[in-house]
Amino acid sequence: MATKTTTPTGSARLDVRKTYKLYIGGAFPRSESGHSYVVNDAKGKFLANAALASRKDARDAVQAARKAFPGWSGRTAYNRAQIVYRIAEVMEDRRPQFVDAVRVSEGLNAARAGRVVDEAIDRLVWYAGWADKVTQVVGGANPVAGPFFNLSTPEPTGVVAVLAPQESSLLGLVSVVAPVIVTGNTAVVCSSADRPLPAVTFAEVLATSDVPGGVVNILTGTVGNTAPWLASHMDVNAIDLTGAAGDPEHAARLEEAAAENLKRVRRAPAAEPDWSLDPGTGRLTNFLEVKTVWHPVGL
Amino acid sequence: MTFDYAPAPESRAIVDIKGSYGLFVNGEFVDGSGTAFKTVNPATEEVLAEVAEASEADVDAAVRAARRAHSRVWSKMTGAERAKYLYRIARIIQERGREIAVLESIDNGKPIKESRDVDVPTAAAHFFYYAGWADKLEYSGYGTTSLGVAGQVIPWNFPLLMLAWKIAPALAAGNTVVLKPAETTPLTALLFAEICQQADLPPGVVNIVTGAGATGQAIVAHPDVDKVAFTGSTGVGRAIAKTVAGTDKRVTLELGGKAANIVFDDAPIDQAVEGIVNGIFFNQGHVCCAGSRLLVQESVADEVLERLKRRMGTLRVGDPLDKNTDVGAINSPMQLARIKELVEVGEAEGAGRWSAACDLPGQGFWFPPTLFTGVSQAHRIAREEIFGPVLSVLTFRTPTEAVEKANNTPYGLSAGIWTDKGSRILWMADQLRAGVVWANTFNKFDPTSPFGGYKESGYGREGGRHGLEAYLTAGER
Amino acid sequence: MTPTSTTASASSAAAGGFDDVTASESSLRRFLHGLPGVDQVGAEARAASLGTRSIKTTAKAYAIDLAIRMVDLTTLEGQDTPGKVRALASKAMRPDPADPSCPPAAAVCVYPDMVGVAKETLGSSGVNVAAVATAFPSGRAALDIKLADTRDAVEAGADEIDMVIDRGAFLSGRYLQVFEEIVAVREACGPAHLKVIFETGELQTYDNVRRASWLAMMAGGHFIKTSTGKVQPAATLPVTMIMLEAVRDFRAATGQMVGVKPAGGIRSSKDAIKYLVTVNEVAGPDWLDPDWFRFGASTLLNDLLMQRTKMTTGRYSGPDYFTLD
Structure with a gap:
């Protein structure tokens, strides 16, 4: 964010601006295309240039997510819970920065932005706890009519493309990313196009929170640039169209493209939901596959 | 001398195949307005019957019947009452088990020992299993509210069993259905229509429309169908997923495999x-x-x-x-x-x-x-x-x-x-x-055990508590 | 009707090719525990599925006559007397006095002290005398007593000896002891053929049945037999199927055929036919011969006769029309 500070002596100091980059495979590359775009604050004032993710960035992000999937999904649920909780810890530590980012991005006053950040952190804590509970809630033993041990357990679907909400740049983002990764999926996230800065700061938190590279990949830029490529990508297993809320035609096109490899699709709501409400377990279970294992019981 | 097993044919006399069959809409058999087609015994190439083809208009009539039955009768009925209908159906399938098995083998070509020992008993078991859920939905985790009209398209490999997999959970959850059996194996679904009559199932709760791909497409694309359930090839599943893109229709797909x-x-x-x-x-x-x-x-x-x-x-x-x-x-x-x-x-x-x-x-x-x-x-x-x-x-x-x-x-x-x-x-x-x-086993199936695929084998699960998810509003997808 | 196993010589009783295996307790254990496992559920499902074969008309007539020819008509009671044994022997030779086309049974099976009586009655009828020896049914006696028991029976004219293995030794893992005992009894048998009884009801697992089968075959047994009839469960279709798999695999490995005898609990023609179907489809048609498959039974024979009569007359018969011996 472009701000000027004044030193105690009164002499103006030119601040050092941050470069907002993509987050792919644990690294912070500029867009492969070399393009960036202007990000303004809620009042239309210049904030920063953000990387404009391209088709190839989306491709690279999918590759990174796929590469990270076996390791991440293979970790114990306890470990994933700890890591997601660690994200919350690090966010809390950088709370002022997030409050600032949300304030300018969403045009909120500091108090409201603070509440949004608190909710985002609390949501991460809430989802962290789900890592080692969802299996028991969703899975279970099945009493088949025969001498068989039969158990159904949920497993992560794989690589999930997430179109993060356009309006709620942090709470919404956390609310769609956390449930995807806490169960062991890896994610390629298209951030809010107009409000990408909290997402980039969030990426910096991820990079310092023991989240393995590639588990979450964040693309800033326009949804139109990347989402169609993610929707049609044959190595993406599921797509969350939440970020296409309010644009049913675009959402329908993406869903149609997603059908090519039978992606699991979470459809876009008519309008962006109220993220402060109880999220329920829907977003957790959307990106799970139930696996049922049979084994004979005998001497 | 060697131990040559003499022919041991199951008697065909138990089944009564009619010369022609109509559609089962709103509790009655009606004429179809499409071009009737023949179903053939694949073991002999004998023509078994002529079967009506449901046109788009016929499908529409069936969906309207299902909608009426849903809003006026089935969704208002207590779960306990729905359960009793399903138990009735399960019992009738058992009672008429041999007849169904013979008919299935004639129309499908599968060995009688499989239709008799697997298809029919497992179909009955599915109705028994989901009958018990009908009045316990609040414990399912997916709420108690049905979706409405389910359009279901099933394949020819397990005609009656796939029907049971589709219809039993749908009805238990309070939905009504329009089901299309495969064009090469319609006869047991039509016999099932008769079973619905014997069970006094309210008209329109189950509608059976026969036909080929176009009929299936009419069901999938029908604007008043709330939920599409399909079992069949990945190619058709993909087309269905595209058809419903951008709609509010919920979908489950059980597709191909190469295990x-x-x-x-x-x-x-x-x-x-x-x-x-x-x-x-x-x-x-x-x-x-x-x-x-x-x-x-x-x-x-x-x-x-x-x-x-x-x-x-x-x-x-x-x-x-x-x-x-x-x-x-x-x-x-x-x-x-x-x-x-x-x-x-x-x-x-x-x-x-x-x-x-x-x-x-x-x-x-x-x-x-x-x-x-x-x-x-x-x-x-x-x-x-x-x-x-x-x-x-x-x-x-x-x-x-x-x-x-x-x-x-x-x-x-x-x-x-x-x-x-x-x-x-x-x-x-x-x-x-x-x-x-x-x-250390293979090809085992049970109504309590969820079944369904990863990746291009489709999505959603059939069987068990998980099988209810697709038919209740608090479920996903 | 004498078994024609290729391992005929008593002096080289044990089957060839397994010297390394049977060289020590540890090598024998390694071998037996290296045999493929048996999944109980899968094995029982397969047996049940074989049991659903529908054997009708000509196939049924063939199966019933074959089953009659495979019966080891058995009496193994403390109350056995020469009179009882004579009656049984007569029945074995002419199971259905009213129908001369009815084939004889394979053998009568008695305790050693009844061998002489049985032999006297059977003479050169072709029906063999089988004797249970080796401290039947428990096998709990010293080896020399078991061997003496065997020799007595052979000297009295037994054509076949049905020995019991030492289940205690087997279950405690002393496989070599069991092996050597079978070899010794086989030698004591002289010209008589040896059936080795496992008492599968005491071995509990199909893995054990498979191991016991290989142990007995390597030791030179001509037949492997499920049970004494004194322990429940006795013969079952899956146990017999496991043993049929063993003899099939043993022939594939060595070229030598070994027979199988389920004993105890097979009472109906329907059951007997299920066993024959299993023989046919698991071991193969070569085993569909009294030289290679026997039923140890007593009441089974009358049910086979009733079914046979039903097939020839077209009406159901009743027990009063068949002798109770």
């Missing part, structure tokens, strides 16, 4: 051979979860193949109504052509083809149990679903290689593991990207 059946050197070898045989020759291999790729550890490959071939030599191929028949007729000339095409491709690609000597009947559609050796992942017969009695045999050296090969497919419906080492079973089961993993 790996993985045999380790420490497997219980005789049971593994049985599992291989059951995995690929059960129901002529017309099974989406068939173990069509045998992955056998190199160190035991020769021994397993030898035993497998010997066992294949005892399979009895022929008259589906003979109680000793193990492998029946291929369901249709189209499917037979598809099998033959892929088998020719397998030979052309250099795989070694082997079939046990067996006499095939002169009439009807037949294909001998066949295996291909020397198959690699690159062969089309290792990648494409043949949906017939054709096994592709590949080898592996280590568990990691087995997992890599097993998962190296766009499908992910089922998998088999054969080893005596418990920890390896659990490791393998973890690694395999498939919705159903059978360890």
Whole structure:
């Protein structure tokens, strides 16, 4: 964010601006295309240039997510819970920065932005706890009519493309990313196009929170640039169209493209939901596959 | 003298096949306005009956009947009352079990011992199972509110059983249905319509419309259908997913597979051979979860193949109504052509083809149990679903290689593991990207056990508590 | 009707090719525990599925006559007397006095002290005398007593000896002891053929049945037999199927055929036919011969006769029309 500070002596100091980059495979590359775009604050004032993710960035992000999937999904649920909780810890530590980012991005006053950040952190804590509970809630033993041990357990679907909400740049983002990764999926996230800065700061938190590279990949830029490529990508297993809320035609096109490899699709709501409400377990279970294992019981 | 089993045909007298059948809409059989088609006994090519084709208008009438039944009767009825209807249906299926089994074998070509011992009892079990859910939905985790009208399109490989998988959970959850059986196997669904009448099921709760792809498309695309459930090929599933894109329709798809059946050197070898045989020759291999790729550890490959071939030599191929028949007729000339095409491709690609000597009947559609050796992942017969009695045999050296090969497919419906080492079973089961993993067994089904695929094998689960998810508003997708 | 196993010579009783295996307790254990495991559920499902074969008309007539020819007509009671044994022997030779086309049974099976009586009655009828020896049914006696028991029976004219293995030794893992005992009894048998009884009801698991089968075959047994009839469960279809798999695999490995005898609990023609179907489809048609498959039974014979009569007359018969011996 472009701000000027004044030193105690009164002499103006030119601040050092941050470069907002993509987050792919644990690294912070500029867009492969070399393009960036202007990000303004809620009042239309210049904030920063953000990387404009391209088709190839989306491709690279999918590759990174796929590469990270076996390791991440293979970790114990306890470990994933700890890591997601660690994200919350690090966010809390950088709370002022997030409050600032949300304030300018969403045009909120500091108090409201603070509440949004608190909710985002609390949501991460809430989802962290789900890592080692969802299996028991969703899975279970099945009493088949025969001498068989039969158990159904949920497993992560794989690589999930997430179109993060356009309006709620942090709470919404956390609310769609956390449930995807806490169960062991890896994610390629298209951030809010107009409000990408909290997402980039969030990426910096991820990079310092023991989240393995590639588990979450964040693309800033326009949804139109990347989402169609993610929707049609044959190595993406599921797509969350939440970020296409309010644009049913675009959402329908993406869903149609997603059908090519039978992606699991979470459809876009008519309008962006109220993220402060109880999220329920829907977003957790959307990106799970139930696996049922049979084994004979005998001497 | 040798022990030649004399013919042991199940009597056909128990079934009464009418000359022609209409559609079952709003509790009554009505004429269809499409072009009627014939259903054929695939074992003899005898025309069994003429069946009405449901046009778009007929489908619309059926959907309207289902909507009325949903809003006026079925969704208002208590779960306990719905349960009793489902229990009734389950009982009638049992009571008329032999009749249904014979009819299924005649129309489908599957051996009577399978229709009698698997299809019909499992169908009845599904109705029993979901009957019990109807008044317990608040414990399901998916709420108690039905979706409305479910449009269901089912395949020809397990005509009545797939009907049960679709209709039982839908009705238990309070939905009404418009179901289309496959065009080559409509007769047991039409018999089921009669069962609905015998059970006094309120009109419109179940509607059966017959026809081919166009009829199915009319159901899927109908604006007043709230939920689409489909079992069939991945190609059609993909088209359905595209059709419903941008709508509010909920969808579950149970599609194709190319399952790996993985045999380790420490497997219980005789049971593994049985599992291989059951995995690929059960129901002529017309099974989406068939173990069509045998992955056998190199160190035991020769021994397993030898035993497998010997066992294949005892399979009895022929008259589906003979109680000793193990492998029946291929369901249709189209499917037979598809099998033959892929088998020719397998030979052309250099795989070694082997079939046990067996006499095939002169009439009807037949294909001998066949295996291909020397198959690699690159062969089309290792990648494409043949949906017939054709096994592709590949080898592996280590568990990691087995997992890599097993998962190296766009499908992910089922998998088999054969080893005596418990920890390896659990490791393998973890690694395999498939919705159903059978360890030291194969092709087992149960109403309490969720079934469905990963990846291009579709989404959603059928069976068990999970099977309710697709039919209740608090469920997902 | 004498078994024609290729391992005929008593002096080289044990089957060839397994010297390394049977060289020590540890090598024998390694071998037996290296045999493929048996999954109980899968094995029982396979047996049940074989049991659903529908055997009708000509196939049924063939199966019933074959089953009659395979019966070891058995009496093994403390109350056995020469009179009872004579009656049984007569029945074995002419199971259905009213129908001369009815074939004889394979053998009568008695305790050693009844061998002489049985032999006297059977003479050169072709019906063999089988004697249970080796401290039947428990096998709990010293080896020399078991051997003496065997020799007595052979000297009295037994054509076949049905020995019991030492289940205690087997279950405690002393496989070599069991092996050597079978070899010794086989030697004591001289020209008589040896059936080795496992008492599968005491071995509990199919893995054990498979191991016992290989142990007995390697030791030179001509037949492997499920049970004494004194312990429940006695013969079952899956146990017999496991043993048929063993003899099939043993022939594939050595070229030598070994017979199988389920005993105890097989009472109906329907059951007997299920066993024959299993023989046919698991071991193969070569075993469909009294030289290679027997039923140890007593009441089974009358049910076979009733079914046979039903097939020839077209009406159901009743027990009063068949002798109770």
